[in-house]
Amino acid sequence: MINVMVESSITLVNSWSEKIEKEGGVAEIKIDSHMRSFSGDVISKACFGSNYAKGQEIFLKLRALQELISKIAFTSTIPGFRYLPTKSNREIWKLEREVQSLILKVVKERKEATSEKDLLQMILEGTKNSGEPGRGDVMDHFVVDNCKNIYLAGYETTAVAASWTLMLLALNPGWQAKVREEVMQLLRGGQYPDADMIRKMKTLTMVINESLRLYPPVAVVSREALEDMKLGNIQVPKGVNVWTLTATLHQDPNIWGPDADRFDPERFANGVTGACKLQYAYMPFGVGPRTCLGQNFAMAELKVLLALIISNFSFSISPKYRHSPALRLVIEPEFGVDLLVRRL
Template identity: 35%
Template sequence: MLVFVVVCVVMITIIWSSVKLLHTIWWRPKMIEKQLKKQGILGYPYRLMHGNTKEMTKLAMETNNSSTRSSMESPHDILPRLNPLLHNLATTHKKAFVVWYGTTPRVAIMEPKLIKEILLNKFGDFPKSDSSEPNSFTKLFGTGLASLEGHKWAKHRKIVNPAFHFDKLKQMLPAFSTCTKELIEKWEKLVNREGCCELDVSVEFLNLTGDVISRAAFGSNFEEGRLIFLLQKELGKLFIQSMRLNIDFSLLRFLPTKVNKRMRQIYGEVGGLVRGIMEKREKSIQTGNDDNDDLLSLLLKSNMNERQENQDSNAGMTTEDVIEECKMFYFAGQETTANLLTWSMIALSMHQDWQERAREEVLKIFGKNKPTFDDLNHLKIVNMILLEVLRLYPPTSLVRCTTKKTKLGDFYLPAGVQLFIPLHIVHRDPEQWGEDALEFNPERFAEGIAKASKDQVSYFPFGWGPRICIGQNFALLEAKLALSQILQHFSFELAPTYTHAPSAVITLQPQYGAQIILHKI
């Protein structure tokens, strides 16, 4: 009798698991596909488990095999190479279309009024992620502001915001200057040997922005901060490896593989390092011996003020919360700013007229002197160039999701749909940007962002609305300082070894590096 019961339980479990699996990998995706199709949201048909990833991979391979070097006649028309499947669908469907990433439907939204509706929504209808999803490797990088929702996001935003006010950024400028000076001195030594030198500036800028964040975030604990940066860098490489290995529904991420174990080890090491620095700093603040103006001190003081104002020790962030915010700051800020500087040097190497205009402005405003905060705010042409680079080479695209049936414009989207706002497409829409949308023309930003396009919600490299990136002013100040000081000391051009091959990994990067030839001025 007992054996019979056990067999029945096993059979019921197997049948239930099979039905649940079938529901997940076939019935649910096909039902969502049918609902989207009725509303005119079309795309490639859903394929069992893989979705459209096979077509995506095939088209990408065909594109790369046919031409590894993008045409220099139209170098900024990068979408056909970046994602040919997305390019094909965007050419056919101007309003919206769907791409299946495994069993997940990702609806691309390109209409400005719908984008505005998503990004300005204050009711939580379009969260960044579904909290019901299982833990993923992305959470190893930090679960700060960028990934929070609701009340917790609002509380963190209130506490973190004071650390990014302009007056606080002004105090961080010496840390920015120190790191940039070290980079310039290093490059000058290399150039002086031969009169010019070739460098992969993408690697140089990753090191620069890592050092800047280490100094700006941890100040006197710079060396410990730099160790955190190196660990986060290793974690990023391992994460890319895991992405290439994992397919939908794979359990590889939960298995004790060498890569997985090292990723979790780094997670623990980074948390331990940040915790140690935090505890020392908290003691200094409490005893009145802290004179640091770095991000960590500003964050801790703001957190303490929040608790005191509410007379509640639970009102602020927990120790774990502060650790996660620091980790997220590294992950979000280091690579995106490095990429902005990399693409800026590539663009100015392609467009020497704009390089000369930018250099003339820099030398006119502060000559060969070290720029002040006010000097940098007077750089109109350099600012226009950075904005145009962010238009053509945004770090990534925006993704939101639906957790219930949700109305968007005339659409009724079922639960479990990801909403994808492809910046590389929207930033190149001729209806919004004019016939020269594929060209590098910083002049379009001469009167600011609001007048650069037909609808200002067509430009959002840092997001839009209440969830706009809190670190955008930090990133732009850092980029402005570094680029202006490079222009002070060097002229530069593309090396013959450079291949223009933008590639979307986690952020938009030059696939084969950014080889630039520097000349001392």
């Protein structure tokens, strides 16, 4: 998929270059929609192959669905509230029906055509080999739910991570220059990133890791206690859900030191194990046996995109930028990220 990531990044770079030229050398760009377009393009091709245009339509509806759900996710504590025919719930139900219909339409077209090497094909083969014959409705739900999960895990999170990383690099020109120097050495002669190059991007990896520490896309990691247990001095009864607030954990001075709230990629110079007192306290992709399956894919996406942006542009924070991390289904910039971008 590296070639797809490069193609999508070039599309973004070209659109920014055109905008900069039209605006006389410096363009003010709200980057969030551009990050989503890039991530959506990559994940649509990864998931839906030649049908990626339909995939983008599905992801747009899932984005709208996520925004609606996030508005009530942390405020609705009334049991059974999600079943009440409120305006928000009716809109959610309508979008869910539309998303399901679109996904199943793509599935039907795929079954009637030749198979492709993409995530959708893997999901369909998984249902075929599941040993659940004659349960079409269950299999339909399985396919739809997995496609939704790919959206949240592989689309929105990557776009938000890219936005936060560019914001931090805009605020820290010294680190922006260090990353640019590393990238320029690897991309000599106008080369594009490949799998071997991105493995050598140590400084960029440090910057991404530090960005994911300060602004982890996933706000909460939750687990249900399957039996009575004890966590430290806390007794947790069976059936209780334990929520770990990732951003709080990532900025605990007892774990990360007194500068825990400061942007310092150098702390990752020796990898995650040397960055803090407890390596399992760093969990932007989860931890343990349920670590995100797409971790390497997401890191490759971020490196390819950021390498091509940094090698083509310099950027700083716009005076219009308002810093307001919003706790929704992901931690995202509430008012977006505004940058002043110049062509190198």
